[in-house]
Amino acid sequence: MNYRMVSLYDFCLTPNICMLKPMIIDGHNYSLVLELEKRYVVPCTVTRLMNRICASLGTTLDVTLNYSNSIFREVNVNSSKEENMIKLPIVLSVLNKPYIFFPTASPKKNHNTWILWQNFRGHSLIGKQGIGLHFKNDVYTEEQISFTTLSRQQYYASILYFRHMDNMLQQHYAESVLATVRNELFLVP
Structure with missing residues (x-):
């Protein structure tokens, strides 16, 4: 297949991304x-x-994985409070718009694929090993991913999204209260 080549330095995060997948071309x-x-x-x-x-x-990437681990320790998804999960989704925020990516394998493995949760719409089984991935705008691709892994990653991504949004709202509320208190303290009667 012939794909257009984009330089690493010309690449940027956009809300249109569905998936980042490793591939080998000419070794x-x-x-x-x-x-x-x-x-x-x-x-x-x-x-x-x-x-x-x-x-x-x-x-x-390490900081985002640590943030995800802290979120999942809070919601007790880990069996042990000290244990770090290795296949966690991550959240990247741009101007208070979170992008939730979930990995199909351990995040630093060469064969890992990252899927943007917000554009993912579901999957279908293809034979015994294949999975059809469905995204917004009828974008479709077939992958060799475990059904169990994919389902678990979707679940974890949804937890991360809602916990992250809750944290953002709590932070905004705390900042709003602090600003109100500051304004009232320095008002001249």
């Missing part, structure tokens, strides 16, 4: 970017691409 690692309207490749691993996305937002 080199590339990332296939599946968007709502187009498909193209970036000449780097998916992990490097995710690190680039995180860096452009002032964070790192």
Whole structure:
């Protein structure tokens, strides 16, 4: 298949992304970017691409994974409070708009694919090993992903989204109360 090539430094996070998938072309690692309207490749691993996305937002993949772990420790999804989960979704925020990506494998593995939860619409079984992935705008692709893993990741992504939004609302409320208190303290009678 011939895909348009986009430089790592020309790539940017958009709400149109559906999936970031590793692929090998002529023995080199590339990332296939599946968007709502187009498909193209970036000449780097998916992990490097995710690190680039995180860096452009002032964070790192490790920090986003630590944030996810803290959220899931709060909701007691882990069996042990000290245990870190390895296949957690991550949240990336741009101007208070969260992007929730969930991995299909351990996030730093070369074969891991990242799926943007907000554009994912569901899946269908294809034979014994295949899964059809359905996204917005009738975007469709077939992958070799475990049904159990995909279902669990969708569930975790929804928990992360709602917990993150709750945290944002609590922070906004706390800042609003603090601003009101400051204004009332410094008012001259």
